[in-house]
Amino acid sequence: MHSKTVAEISAGLQQGEFSSTEITQVFLDRIDRLAEGLNCYITVTAEQALEAARKADQLRSQGKAGPLTGVPIAHKDIFCTQGVKTTCGSQMLDNFISPYDAAVVERLNDAGMVMLGKTNMDEFAMGSSNETSYFGPVKNPWDQKAVPGGSSGGSASVVASMLAPVSTGTDTGGSIRQPASLCGITGLKPTYGRISRFGMIAFASSLDQAGPMTRTAEDAAMMLNAMAGFDDRDSTCVDKEVPDYTANLSDSIKGLRIGLPTEFFGEGLDPAVADTVQAALQEYEKMGAELVDISLPNSGLSVPTYYVVAPAECSSNLSRFDGVRFGYRCDSPVDLEDLYKRSRGEGFGEEVKRRIMIGTYALSAGYYDAYYIKAQKCRRLISDDFKKAYEKVDVIMGPTAPSVAFNTGEKTDDPVSMYLSDIYTIAVNLAGLPGMSVPAGFVDGKPVGLQLIGNYFEESKLLNVAHQYQQVTDWHKQTPDAFK
Amino acid sequence: MSLDAAEVAKIAHLARLGIDEKDVSDYADNLSRILGLVEQMGAVDTRDVEPMAHPLELAQRLREDAVTEVNQRELLQKNAPAVENGLFLVPKVIE
Numbered sequence: 001m002h003s004k005t006v007a008e009i010s011a012g013l014q015q016g017e018f019s020s021t022e023i024t025q026v027f028l029d030r031i032d033r034l035a036e037g038l039n040c041y042i043t044v045t046a047e048q049a050l051e052a053a054r055k056a057d058q059l060r061s062q063g064k065a066g067p068l069t070g071v072p073i074a075h076k077d078i079f080c081t082q083g084v085k086t087t088c089g090s091q092m093l094d095n096f097i098s099p100y101d102a103a104v105v106e107r108l109n110d111a112g113m114v115m116l117g118k119t120n121m122d123e124f125a126m127g128s129s130n131e132t133s134y135f136g137p138v139k140n141p142w143d144q145k146a147v148p149g150g151s152s153g154g155s156a157s158v159v160a161s162m163l164a165p166v167s168t169g170t171d172t173g174g175s176i177r178q179p180a181s182l183c184g185i186t187g188l189k190p191t192y193g194r195i196s197r198f199g200m201i202a203f204a205s206s207l208d209q210a211g212p213m214t215r216t217a218e219d220a221a222m223m224l225n226a227m228a229g230f231d232d233r234d235s236t237c238v239d240k241e242v243p244d245y246t247a248n249l250s251d252s253i254k255g256l257r258i259g260l261p262t263e264f265f266g267e268g269l270d271p272a273v274a275d276t277v278q279a280a281l282q283e284y285e286k287m288g289a290e291l292v293d294i295s296l297p298n299s300g301l302s303v304p305t306y307y308v309v310a311p312a313e314c315s316s317n318l319s320r321f322d323g324v325r326f327g328y329r330c331d332s333p334v335d336l337e338d339l340y341k342r343s344r345g346e347g348f349g350e351e352v353k354r355r356i357m358i359g360t361y362a363l364s365a366g367y368y369d370a371y372y373i374k375a376q377k378c379r380r381l382i383s384d385d386f387k388k389a390y391e392k393v394d395v396i397m398g399p400t401a402p403s404v405a406f407n408t409g410e411k412t413d414d415p416v417s418m419y420l421s422d423i424y425t426i427a428v429n430l431a432g433l434p435g436m437s438v439p440a441g442f443v444d445g446k447p448v449g450l451q452l453i454g455n456y457f458e459e460s461k462l463l464n465v466a467h468q469y470q471q472v473t474d475w476h477k478q479t480p481d482a483f484k
Numbered sequence: 485m486s487l488d489a490a491e492v493a494k495i496a497h498l499a500r501l502g503i504d505e506k507d508v509s510d511y512a513d514n515l516s517r518i519l520g521l522v523e524q525m526g527a528v529d530t531r532d533v534e535p536m537a538h539p540l541e542l543a544q545r546l547r548e549d550a551v552t553e554v555n556q557r558e559l560l561q562k563n564a565p566a567v568e569n570g571l572f573l574v575p576k577v578i579e
Contacts, residue, residue: 095563097562097563099556099560099562099563192540193540206537232547235544235545236538236540236544238540238542298528301525301527301528303521304521304522304523304524304525305525307521307522308525315499319500323565324565324572324574325572326563326565329565329566334575335575335576335577336574336575340500341497341501341502344499344501344502345502345503345504353511354511354514356499356501357492357499358515358519360495360498360499364495364498373535374525374526374530376537377530377533377534377535378533379535381528381530381533383539414517415514416517416518416520416521431539432539456540
């Protein structure tokens with residue numbers, strides 16, 4: 001039962017094959033047995049889950065169930081959950097019980113979903129391997145020596161190991177797509193502004209976006225239906241109609257023009273990953289799509305640009321953690337400055353401190369133009385490349401990550417080599433476009449993801465294109481032996 | 485661009501981050517490496533490019549100046565490290 005997709009659980013509940021209480025118990029039992037080894041959950045909310053499942057079963061008996069009512073889910077621990085510990089993977093918030101729900105959590109609760117728990121993540125979503133978490137690294141279910149990717153590594157690990165049928169993630173520079181790729185699941189980062197950021201602990205506000213992490217594109221479409229929509233509590237949430245994302249999944253993709261950026265297939269890409277991606281592209285050709293070579297000439301600037309924009313925004317956002325109103329406070333501070341400095345110095349981990357310092361430096365007097373304004377100008381060049389490309393093609397494809405999952409500890413000594421794990425995903429955040437990763441094969445027994453990038457608000461098209469691939473391949477149906 | 489220990493100490497102070505003396509050289513090394521990466525931006529001419537602050541280039545919405553939040557002092561102060569009579573406590577600031 002644990003291998004069912006969201007769509008299958010939804011159908012099973014509707015047909016009365018099992019109750020929400022039964023399926024919730026199945027996942028809670030698996031979590032009990034298997035979660036600790038992977039370190040994928042920070043908090044498990046078993047009691048609340050069974051209570052929510054009972055409520056969902058009751059709603060169903062009254063004929064008030066929607067498509068997601070009674071379906072279990074895990075939330076990344078970056079989303080505030082009322083009355084439940086919300087840590088953001090940090091010692092800073094180890095004692096934080098959120099007084100309210102994030103908009104995403106509220107919407108999915110209203111849809112009747114059952115929260116199983118909160119997933120592990122890189123501290124404040126800063127990392128690409130889930131090794132910066134205060135709660136320890138998460139393991140990749142396909143190879144427990146390897147990282148699951150990050151920052152939504154726990155969310156990817158729970159779906160790949162079937163310790164939840166679906167999870168939420170957030171993506172600032174690739175944090176949904178890269179772990180989805182490394183764990184062999186489907187991950188969707190919608191257009192910037194499509195989903196409310198209210199109650200999602202802020203990292204870099206002009207880049208952050210929430211999205212679903214699932215086993216199939218169909219499940220991602222069902223989830224986006226419930227997650228997307230306007231919210232006046234997030235000033236950058238876009239007031240735009242939410243289509244039914246499941247409506248066009250079955251459309252033919254004959255004649256679809258797929259752009260292949262030459263920059264995504266050059267130096268730095270593992271040749272075996274390149275071959276796997278090429279094989280996926282051939283599947284698309286067989287389905288009648290046309291492959292078009294394109295160029296994103298400024299995409300090489302994306303990693304440097306991101307490591308100014310994101311740290312600058314993070315240094316500002318994380319100034320709220322001051323040891324006064326909530327979060328970690330150091331022991332016996334001698335004065336206010338000591339309170340600030342030690343609370344922040346002790347409460348934040350190394351990577352978070354590095355990024356706060358880079359951002360502080362880039363925004364400081366005398367350096368602002370050379371770093372921050374320069375980065376914003378580069379951001380426009382990167383974004384304009386995509387605009388030009390979409391005059392010629394419908395979607396853009398390439399690898400999600402330059403390699404399969406690397407081993408724990410392999411890149412922790414060199415932040416720059418870690419940053420390059422996101423070389424193909426970051427440009428999408430800088431431009432604000434929607435992107436996906438879908439399973440496309442294996443190299444040395446570890447999953448490879450195919451990245452799909454769409455034009456603004458064309459999530460329906462992306463989901464359709466991903467779903468069609470999943471009709472002719474079964475990579476997304478593979479599950480790791482240790483978790484069958 | 486390479487940062488020395490004094491610059492790292494200054495940045496840490498601006499960010500109100502307490503850094504152990506023994507870690508300063510590690511930070512200097514890593515931050516310098518990151519700035520080395522960032523400086524690849526210098527390779528392109530951006531003289532006539534308008535800076536981009538927001539991916540969708542939308543203006544910030546305005547709303548009526550009306551009260552939308554209710555007072556939840558007790559609930560919100562439950563997470564505070566030190567509170568007395570509804571006030572947040574910090575070390576003495578004025579002698």
